[in-house]
Amino acid sequence: MNSIALPAADHSDDRSSRDVRNDRAFAWIVGTAGVFVLVSLIAAAFSMFWGGRLAFDTFGLKFLWTDVWDPVNQTFGALVPIYGTLVTAFVAMLIAVPVSFGIAMFLTEIAPKWLRGPVGAAIELLAGIPSIIYGMWGLFVLVPVLSEHVYPWVDEHMGTLPLVGRFFSGPPLGLGMGTAGLVLAIMVIPFIASVMREVFLTVPGRLKESAYALGSTRWEVVWDVVLPYTRSAVIGGIFLGLGRALGETMAVTFVLGNAHELTASLLMPGNSIAATIANEFAEADSEMYRSSLIALGFVLFLVTFTVLTIARLMLRQLARKEGN
Template structure:
């Protein structure tokens, strides 16, 4: 076929402007993506550089040493790491089933007139500053737990074999259990909102087909809704976990801020974020400041590992689903 049969029109000024605008937009969004990576790397490197004195003196043993002696300049990150992980684990054990129940109630059970107010309440809870949660936990939750809950827990659960050490201790109210409970209340709105939104994406025909085959509501949720939204649900859970790991002010109020390694959830403990918030203004030596900055780098690594594990899990699930 003759090429001259379909002549190509000459480029107009508008085509040139469109191409230039398209290139500019591509470079702009690319710069935005690169900015995120550069900011992340800069934050990690700055904390690593700030903590170089502590890492040079204590080495990798800084991660599993439980000493914290500002006078003798002997520091270790084990107690804050342990407190961070334990409180976050408690929070997720409470928050995930509660968030799942809220999401399922709003999408499957609640009447339409009730879904709006409850959904708005969840969004309002997500917008409350963390310091408000901390003050509420200190002035309301701590006295109630110390008077009515923890004495019963210590008397009954603290005597059990094997797990009794987790629930034995004086009913102070302050401790890792209280911190985990406050964290759970904080992350529930985030996880519940994500679950609710993804549950709403399930096609109605899938659920109607399951009901038509005689499935119960629980079977529809477990066999249809959850498999369809599994990846997004796991992503929402890890989003809440990331918030729990890095929370500072709420945990600082109710954790007790005691640098002691204990298995009891009723005893005061410490976390990485709370240690930095409480002691950074009191750091009177270069080594002390370096140890606190090194703790910040450790928290960065812990959060990065958790989120990377979440991404890896989601990728494996996507491969199994054929995506």
Template sequence: MNATSLPATADTRRDAADLRADRAFRWLVSAAGVLVLVSLISAALSMLWGGRQAFSRFGLEFFWRDAWNPVLQDFGALVPIYGTLVTALIAMVIAVPISFGIAMFLTEIAPKWLRTPVGAAIELLAGIPSIIYGMWGLFVLVPFLAEHVYPWVDDNLGGIPGIGAVFSGPPLGLGMGTAGLVLAIMVIPFISSVMREVFLTVPGQLKESAYALGSTKTEVVWDVVLPYTRSAVIGGIFLGLGRALGETMAVTFVLGNAHRLTVSLLEPGNSIAATIANEFAEADSPMYLSSLIALGFVLFMVTFVVLTIARLMLRQLKKREGN
């Protein structure tokens, strides 16, 4: 009887230990998940509390006022919000098709001996600090655009009825167009890396079946690869958009930091992150400092809204796909 009870007791102890370990692991990972939510909410509330003076004085008008006068203590977030959205939009218009082309080249077209060095180059570009992109943009890209590109844009596109105002202005090199271009170069490695990894998950049997039916490489890409990876591709695009919305140093170098509302992509503008980076050390009054912190809260909300829209889009796509 004793010999029979000993293994049973050992098994019982082992089961109890496994149960305690599983319970501890569950609490540990749950705490990690809760920590993310607590950090997110704490950051938002701290910025909201820091900007309470600005919101108390200007109210909701703070979001659409274009004034920014530290001397008169008159502040508004419209110009930085506009500059942030415009530069991010320019970046995505440029970056998404290029990233798609890079990912398709690496997964479908490039020979095997070329895929590794090109993939490593993309990863190296993703690891370059943003301030390096900003310095390169200021000392290399800005003079090139001011001398060779923007004069042609102003002369040939600035007079087109309806859209001429967007492409007209002094060829300074600094401006929202340049900032959007630098942002595009920054987010291309991120988006293309995500797309490449996603495209590699497509089962080879699907593509081989399409080729066997006589499909061309273009048809395989558009009719097989993209439908299979649509949700993940959109997620990668919005990941790059989130990076573009919050970028600071690269934009600060090339945006021009002029607090005025203009539709021209050739003229200097401003963004939320650039405004905070440039003026935080100069905030010599509580209202000035509160307005800058309020801008941080606005950037938080803009990013949150954009990513929420991305999640809703992905959910709708999954419903259409039957997932």
């Protein structure tokens, strides 16, 4: 029997229709994934808001700036945890950003090739250590060192300075917002340094070689060539580390001191939103108590969302200035 050959146009039409179906299916799948992210975000925010509605209905906006946290009398305010969260994150970034920048510059511009691999691997290993390990190390190693050798000197020499002395005065307990900020800095340094190192490696070698040929020093090349070229990505990495610092729980819980007291001193114990929830959720024995803790979670969500939104706006503004 002689087989009848189909025209070439039929094969082409079948393939085209199949490609169209596959393309639509692919678009539907990835679109569903994108919608899933948005739905998850909205659902998480709504669930925390709904769980904290009793606290918001009872205390109103005063919940955000009241510093009283009294489970016995059922009076709750989020000012101390909010303040502790922001201060510890600020201290962490104040330490982590310059150190991360130095690490990234060393690995990309100064370190010999045989050293770049081990140091880079060490940074990645630091990023993979669980936060509870950092907390235990901070409690059993860092706190005794600071309380015996560092904080007494800080209180004696810096606690008497005008204007800034109140930030460095207090008993050398070792536990406090300064210690929590230091532990957070150690935790976020690997993330920021890794991002900075990767983006610094994207700078074309011809740009740096041209700058060196014109007589620029290494610092001038970094400041005038590398940073302008990677500015947007560097800022994104910094805000990535800030987001990690704002939401950290276990490491901060170990070394912060967990005291609901509003104080300017970095040597004094304080509290944070994540630490308060972790410490007290299991012992919340009333509906108002639980609602206040869930409301704290919603506040933390808003703080983190605001910070990341500001980061996106800054990056968009930089991109517009650069003509992208």
